[in-house]
Every structure is written in structure tokens, then in C-alpha cells.
Amino acid sequence: MAELTYRDAVIRGIAQEMERDPDVVFLGEDVAKAGGVFKATVGLYERFGPLRVRDTPISEQAILGAAMGAAMTGLKPIAEIMFSDFIAVCFDYIANEIPKSRYMSNGQIKCPLVVRTGNGAGSRFGAQHSQSVENWCMMIPGLKVVAPSNPRDVIGLLAASVRDPDPVIFFEHKSLYPTKGEVPDGEIVDRLGTARIVRPGKDATILALALMVPRALEAAERLKSEHGIDCEVVDVRSLVPLDTQTILGSVARTHRLFTVEENPRLCGWGAEIVSIVADEAFYDLDGPPVRITTPHIPLPAADTLEDIVLPTPQRIAETVRRALNS
Amino acid sequence: MAELTYRDAVIRGIAQEMERDPDVVFLGEDVAKAGGVFKATVGLYERFGPLRVRDTPISEQAILGAAMGAAMTGLKPIAEIMFSDFIAVCFDYIANEIPKSRYMSNGQIKCPLVVRTGNGAGSRFGAQHSQSVENWCMMIPGLKVVAPSNPRDVIGLLAASVRDPDPVIFFEHKSLYPTKGEVPDGEIVDRLGTARIVRPGKDATILALALMVPRALEAAERLKSEHGIDCEVVDVRSLVPLDTQTILGSVARTHRLFTVEENPRLCGWGAEIVSIVADEAFYDLDGPPVRITTPHIPLPAADTLEDIVLPTPQRIAETVRRALNS
């Protein structure tokens, strides 16, 4: 066991997989010699050399296209898209090429690759560098979508993603990079499609992802200590595959559902899960399922404003309390 | 009154607005001299001349970027993106530039423009030319999103979109182009954000959009004649602004909700609306809200396969009947 930052867990996760499989290669902007703009790839270039860890031009389409072509023909590339907002400039690969080729080719083409990207708000970077865009990917058939909330999951889920035979979009939360957590020694390999109950509880289910997990946990503690409300907090961890069993199981026990999303409100993963639960577990629900989200607006840059829009432990707790009391 | 095809309604709608306002200009690939690949812009070049109706290179980013720059500085451009699938190659403008500039600039920048695009399946074009991608736009704060189901609405909603001071993504359904409908003479101007109850009913609410509207109507007729089930069918017409009043009002009367979506299942507009209804009208519901969608797969090309995946009147009717009986 060692304490590791989320940032260093990314480095260790990539290194673990590159060490194991010479077909794992890594490319992106400023990732090699400079170690990445978030310093989440420091040392990989020195360790694995210039053939396996490569700096690219500012050409996101070329980055993802090249990752796809390499994956189709036998490599297992990890591609970095620096900020997840930039997925918009290479979205054709995310929406039309990478996820559809296997299907269109009747199984002939395979795309085992990972796109790592810095997601989420909290850095006061404004509307084009702070978005949570996991729903841009969840809505596309053929992708897998993962978003770890802690250093251990970073390593385990990254390993699972690299070893997965399907394309995985791996969302690292920028605000989590400096956070720390205990990580076991040795190889860590997790499983995609498994949510984790991070706090058991009986009064309500709170689903969260990435940065929202610690916030939901804090809200749950407050609800317990201040109002005696006992919430179950589930770290969704992967949106595709989605662990509906764990989610439906939790709602079957608590009878109330709350989702906590950082992405803007419309058509987020919260809407998807609420719809699944409303359809399949309608009679389990004792009250309306409630989504707690960032309002449906572009993100403001100012610290004071940004702090208001993201779901806070206080807003989560308040929303749950009010819903359960009504 | 005259009978007009949906295709000709597009031509008339654009012409009506270009006639009225010299600041309305139109650009896209093959739209001018050739009249568009769907023949939905035939004659505009001849009528409004080469300065107002312009062919572009295959450069979707330049098309939308230019539309944005022109809109910011005083024109009211209409830009065509030939197939809506191609929004993926210019998604930065849809996701990051056009919708966010007003907000980021604290109201200084305005983007009154319309992006017209051919959406939807039915032409056996396969996975990269058949998608329904209105949810790619609905999820982005700052856009308006419109999808007419008939020739009259094409003109009225297109006029409303062109006159709207905000950016509007206007989804024309490719399979509706040859369909006909009665259209009044003279100027037609509709209002965004108004859903229409196209068939009143008391037993269940069916929400549909574009090509799914006639299919939902046919399903409702079957349900009535074969099972005595009386469905209310609502043509949603615009996803943003969303007419939640009409939707919630209908559910308050019928107590059951069904959404019929052509887009793949995850994070579609159906999920959004189901989530709104589940949250705000939970106690109005007599049973689970049900989404009827295309399965979450890329679209197959073969006619026999494509016909299976899109919601059909039969599947809609069957789903509603089974849900109401259970």
C-alpha cells in the first residue's frame, strides 16, 4: 500500500500496461518530452522511449485517426486528448469512425484503443476548458465510457480499458489530479461495468461519478449527522457498460433515487439512468427520482461563479433532504 | 392552400425569408448551382443570385465558422450541413463556439444563424449517413433545436428559426422530403417552443418528433380501432425551447407517457423528457414512463435490417398496448 495522487496513478497505470504489453503505445500533444500539461504522463518518455511515447502536432483528428488505424492493425494505442472539450474537434472519430467500424464491417475491424482526456471543472478555465462531456460519448453506440473517482480506480480501470478489446473513452477529472488515495502495491486490474457502493445506506440512493463522488459522500455524511437520513452512495465508475444491476438493486432497497452530475442538465447520464429506473423499477420508487446537475448553461470562468454552478455537498444534501421531507 | 412536398416547403421557407430580409444568406456544399443533393434548395441560386446563395468547398468547419462570423457581425446566415452525421466533423462550432460565445462575452456576441441539416434513417445509407442526432445538439446549452414533421411546419418553423436571435439547429428528415401536406398561401411564421397535440386522447400520451410523428399517429389509430385505447399524440416540434407545459399537461390528463425516438437509446431526448416528467409529475403517472427508441446500435444499411430497427407503428402500438395491459 502506498499513498498516491490521482495524477501519479495515471502515470503508474499507463506504465503498468506499457510494461506488460509492447503493443501499447501512447501519443498526444506535449505528452512525451514535457510529460503532459497536467504532468500526468511524466517519465513515460524516459522510461519507454521515443518510439512508444510520442508527441504529436496540434491535430486531434490525426491523433484519434492514427490511434484507430493502429488499433485496427494490431497495436493497442492510448491517445490523449488534452482537455475533453477538444473532443469536439475530433468528434467524427468518436461518433462515426471508431465506434461503428466493427459493426459496419460485420466484425472484421477491431478498435482496441483508449482515449484518455482531462474532464471537468474547478480550475476556473471557463466555458471551453471545463466541461464534463462524458454524455457526448455515452450517447454513441459502440464506445465504452469510464470515469474513475480515485487513484486506485484510475489504475485498475485504466488497465481494464487498455486490455479491453473495444474502444474506451477514459475521463480523468482535472480537479482530482492532486487528490490522494491509498493504492495497493503490484499490478491492479479492475473490471469495466461495475459500479461500487461506496457508502451503504437505506433511505435513498445517490449515484455519482468522478469529482461528484466525494461530494456525494460528504453530502451523505451531512445528511446522516444533521438529519439522520441514511443515504447509499454509488460510484457509477463506468457509464458503458452500465452496471444497472447494482443501481436497480440499490433503488430496490432505498426506494429513492438521486443522481449527481457535473455535466449540464439536458440529456446527461442522469437522465438515462432515471429513465431506466422509472421504466424498470417504477413500483420500487416511493417518490420522484431527482437529478442534481450543473444548470444547463456554459460554464463561467470566475471562481465565485464556478463554485456556485457545480453541485456542492450542500446542494446535494439540501436537495435530498427536501425531497425526502416532501 | 396548396399541397406541397416537405422538400418544396424547405425551398419555399428559405425563399420566404430571403425575400423578406436581405441579410439572410445561404451557404453549403452543392446547394447553389446544383440545388442541393436532396434537391431541397433548387432555384434559390437563380432567384437570389450568386452573392446570397453560395457553394462551398467540402469544409464543414469553414461553413459553420463562416456562418458564425457572419452572424456575429450582422448577417443572418443559413448554413447547410448536408447529412446531420457530418455535424461530427464541425462539432466544435456546434458545441463550443456558436452556443457559448454570447455567454462568455457577457452578451456582447450574438449568433443569429440557422444550421439546416438532413437527419434520420430510411434511405438505406448505412451507419454514417442515417443517424438521428438531434440529441447531439439538445445536450449543448445555448442552442435551439427544431425538427419539423410536415411541410407546413417546415416553413413556419424555418421562418421562426431564421428570425430567432439565437442559433438554431434545424433538422429536416430525409425520409420526409417526398411527403406531402397542405400548406396555406402567403407568409407562414410559427413559434419555436410550442409542441402540438396532433391527436387528442385520454388513455396515454405519445410524444414523437419528425418521422416518428406519422408513425405514432398510425399507431394511435391502430390502438383505437383494434384495442379501444385512445392515445394522445404530441408532435414535440422543438426540443429547445421545450414545451414542457404541453407535455406535462398531457400527462396530467392521460397519466401515461410514451416517447418515440429515432435516435439510439442512450441519453436521447426521450430520456430527458421522461426524467422531467418522472421528477415533476411523478404522482400523475399511473405506470412507468416508457421510451420506444432505435436500439443502441449503429444503423445497418440493408433495407430489411433498417426497417426492423426504427420504431414502427406496429412496435409503438404493441409497446403501448402491453404497457397499459400490465
Add this chain to the structure above:
Amino acid sequence: MATADARAPVQTGLNDDIGEKKRLEMYRTQVIIREAEQRAYDLFLQNLVKGTSHLSLGQEAVAAGFAAAMEPGDLSFCTYRGHAHTLARGVSVEKVLGELMQRDNGLMRGKGGSMHLTAVDHGVMGSYAIIGAHLPIACGAAWRAQYKGHTDVSVCFFGDGTTNIGAFHEALNFASVWKLPVVFVCENNLYMEYTPIADVTAVPHPAADRAASYGLERIIIDGNDADIVYRTAKAAYAKARAGKGPSLIECLTYRHSGHSRADPAKYRPEGELERWKLRDPIKIYRERLLQFGVSERIIAEIDAAARREVDVATEACKAAPPPPADILTADVYADGGWAWRN
């Protein structure tokens, strides 16, 4: 028309650098493509070809020449106008027509359709229907070869109109900087869908006039002469295999039919099609063979065999069933299914 005269035959005759066997192979390929595509058009008129289809009638020499110069293991990346390149790699007419007719015997059993022909076992790594998308993808395949020390070349075909989209630029720069073994082949047939390329491009030669932007040689060739195409391809592949990086080759050619099945091509100036038909690649090549001493009989046999193959394929496709419904949800993910949840 500008042609790269340096690439014209040095010796001429059946025993030159190309040789009789290759020439007959290239002739056969061109004829097969021609016959198969004309058949596709007839079948479309009978409503048996569904969806869209984009023919390469008139552009056969490009497909034949580039394919003939390939080694097994070399990879082709095509567009929606990819029937010709797929056939040129030896994929059967039946599988191609079957896919166009959306039958179960099609190359992808009807799941992909005419715009996405893929035959990995023949090195056809897919046909891509979003303009420009496959240029970066071909770079990736070439990167794999470079990384693994393989000697195969990735060859990427696209049209003149494709040179104006962003992905073209990103791929060319990327390939050049990484010195990738990829060959970019622009088939300049003068038109995008219906718009003349000259109306929307800042330079006369949409590909070649951009080569210098990527530190590459300016190469323009007569795309209707399979010999010229073949020799150019050979040289580019050799360069790629030698680790000397990518090439960008602009082939001047012309499509005899419309852009897609829906297009009567009324936008052509009068006489243009007729002028190009005088330079029909198959006509040119038949004359070349005769001139080099191949007998009329051998040529007629190749023609007849091609027609037979297309006839047999047509019948097989007509008899083939539509794809079964159970493949609908297959192969979304690697486990063979489509489950996005447990």
C-alpha cells in the same frame, strides 16, 4: 493535361519493367471493375441495388494500377467510391454486388452497405463515407508498420474534393513528420458531388499544389493510363518501404457516370464527357496491349471471362436471401453482441 513524363515508360514493350503478366492482370482488373459497376447500375435500375452507390466508371486505371503494384499485406483505405479498389484487391464480384444488393452473401452481410466495403483478408481496411476521415486512419496503420518493423504500405484513396477538409491537412502533416509508410492517392475527377473542384479550391491542382506544404514532392499523373499509375505506385511504395516517408499522388481522371446513382450529371459542360471517353482507360489499355503484341483473342477471352464472372455473381446475388434479423445486434462490441448494460 499535365503528366509526369518522368514516369512514362522507358522501354516499351511486353518485356519491359511491367511485363506481360502484370499487364494482363491490370487489364483484367479494369474490365472486371467496369463490368461489375455497369451491372450495379443495371441492377439499380431494376431496383435491386438499394441505398446509394458511387461508381468509378472511367477511373478504373487508378484502382488497377495501384493494386497491381501492391504486395500481399499492403493495405487499402477507400471511400464510399470504393467498389473499384475493393475488386482490384481480388475481392469477389459476388461479395461486392451482394453488399450493394444488401443480401446475406454481401461482404458485410448488408450491415455496412455500398459505402463501407471492407475485406480485411484482402487488405481492404474499410471504405469510409465521411470525407477525409480515413486519411488519419491510414496514418495509424502505417504507424503500426513502422513501429513493428513490418514492410507493408498503407494506401489511401480519395477524391479532389477531399483535399479541402481539415482531416486531409492533419493527416498529410502527421504522415510527413512521422515519416510514415503511407501513400495518399488523390483521384482528381474534376468534381465533388456536383460542384467543379475548380470553383472551390485555391489552387489548380488540389492535391499536388499542396504537396509542398508537407515537404512532399509535387506529383501529377495521367490516371487513365494504368502503366503510368503502376509505375508511380511502385516508386511510392518503394520509398515508403525504405523508410523515406509518405507520398501524395494526384491522378487526373474522370468519372463517366454521375456522382452517385441519383445523379444525372447535368452540370457537365457540353462535350466534356465525350472528350474524356476518348481517353477511356480500358480503351487506352486495350490498344496498348494490342500494340505490344497481345492477341485479340486473349483480350476477348479476358472480356468474356469477366462478363461471365459478373453474370454468375449476379445470379448468385439474386438468389441470395436478405440478411437474417439476428445479425442486427451482433458485433457492436467485441463480445459479439450489443449489450451496453448488465
Add this chain to the structure above:
Amino acid sequence: MATADARAPVQTGLNDDIGEKKRLEMYRTQVIIREAEQRAYDLFLQNLVKGTSHLSLGQEAVAAGFAAAMEPGDLSFCTYRGHAHTLARGVSVEKVLGELMQRDNGLMRGKGGSMHLTAVDHGVMGSYAIIGAHLPIACGAAWRAQYKGHTDVSVCFFGDGTTNIGAFHEALNFASVWKLPVVFVCENNLYMEYTPIADVTAVPHPAADRAASYGLERIIIDGNDADIVYRTAKAAYAKARAGKGPSLIECLTYRHSGHSRADPAKYRPEGELERWKLRDPIKIYRERLLQFGVSERIIAEIDAAARREVDVATEACKAAPPPPADILTADVYADGGWAWRN
């Protein structure tokens, strides 16, 4: 360093084509930018500048020269590294620093942040933080001018690294084909974020060596000499206003600080920064003024006034409140609000 010698002064002296007034204006602009950005850095160290910020220290001559050659009504399109260009159009230091400090007195009241400076009333049509995005947008503004018969020019600033993204290519071709009155200014400061541009670009001059791809002249200038910048800008604007289409200008320059506030710039080869500091644009220009007979006193007054302005602005910003919460949901839509439903 390559310089476009044709653009070097013909007459030299205060009464040449530029003249004393312009020169003092350009000097003042450079000094204001320098002072304001150094202050921004100090404020960042005091944790008063939030988020990120990208300084143009060392690149002031580009901003000053292009702005000085503009007429009122000409439009600037900038990147995240846009403080300099915004100040050069006359926007107050207070509004710029206020935005960097995310205060209510900021240019966009803190809603946009340092990467999105926008001042429409000064012709600053936004700063764009997605590489390449604003090149097509500038084309659109220029299209409006062409369509309406306006004579303004749209000027679009970006870095060397931006030349490798797709939008660059699309915009350049589009502008050239439509002959738009737009001027593309590449500030080649040798680096992307941390990676040398030479490592990832197929040609030595990332912008100029691509000009021919768009039928444009190859223009490379010394971006550290405001006079050269000014004359080049003048010529390009005149061409644009005359309906002769776009220009692409590569300005050779260097940033003295790191890419953004987080970057210590350890990737620089030894001595590089020092060599470039010898060619500091403000030093060059101060010497020029002295040589042309401007007195030390006048220069010192300008320096002092600039420092005063920055001091006053700093105090105003420190005193300014954070933006009120009620602007959070304002101006998503044109009705002033954010309602996506009724």
C-alpha cells in the same frame, strides 16, 4: 532570421511613411502591454489572477503593429493569448486585469475569463481557446464585409502550432476562394505549449511555407520590429480592402515567459531566451525612437504613464467586487436568460 527586406523602411526617420505620431502610439501600446502583462504575472503570484493566463511578453510588436495599422471598425479575432491584442485596440487595462482577476469590473464580468477577452465596441470580436476555431469565424466576418460592401478588414491572430489543425486549412482555402478581406497573422514563437514547432511540422515555416497551398504569397517578417509589422499590416489591409483577398503573414517572434502561468519553460535550449531578449521588441523600438530623435524625456513619460495606468487599474481591480451571482444564468439566450423550457 529571415526577414522580408522589401518591407523594411524605405525612408528612415520620424517623417517617413509611419511618422512620429504612429510611432509614439506603437511604442505606448507595447509598453502598456508589457506593463499590464508583467502585472498580471505578479498578481498571479499573489493568487489574485485566477484560472490560467497566457502572456505575450516579447511578442508586443506584433500586437502593436497590426493594431496601429487598423482603422476603427476593423475587427480583431484573438486566441487565449489575446491580452496583448485586446489592449492594442484600446481596451482599458482595468477591464483586462479585472477579467483576469475574475472581478465584476472585468471585460466580461468574469464570465469569460482570461482566454476569452472580448470587446466588441473596440472591434475585439472575441478570443478563442480552441486552437484554430477562430480562423473560419474571421472568414465569416470578412464575408459579411464583402457582402455588405463594407470596407473593414478582419484580422485573425494565432500561433505557429495552430497551422497543423484542420480548421487552419479549411479557413485559408475558403478565404482565398471567396477572396475575403481577412488577414491571417501567425505569431511564430517557436513553440506550441511546450513542444518546439519544428518537432511536429513538415516545413520550416509553419505558416509561410503553406501559403502557396492557398494561392497566397509567402510572407515572413521580423515580428519584433513594430515598424516592419506595421508596414506589412498596412499592405495586407490595403489589399483586403481593394477586394484582392486574404493574406497570410508569419511573424517571427518569441515569448519571454512560459506558455501559460503554470509553465516554467524548462524545455528551452540554453541561451535561447537570452538571445531573443537581445531583440526585445520594446528595446528595439526605444532605440529606434531615440535614433529618430525622440527625446529620452518623452519616452520616460510614456513609460511612466503606462506604469501609472497599470497601477491605477490594479488598485481598481483589487477594490472591485466579485461578479454577482445573478449574472450566472444571464445571456445564455438572446432574451437575456437561460430558459430552455417553458
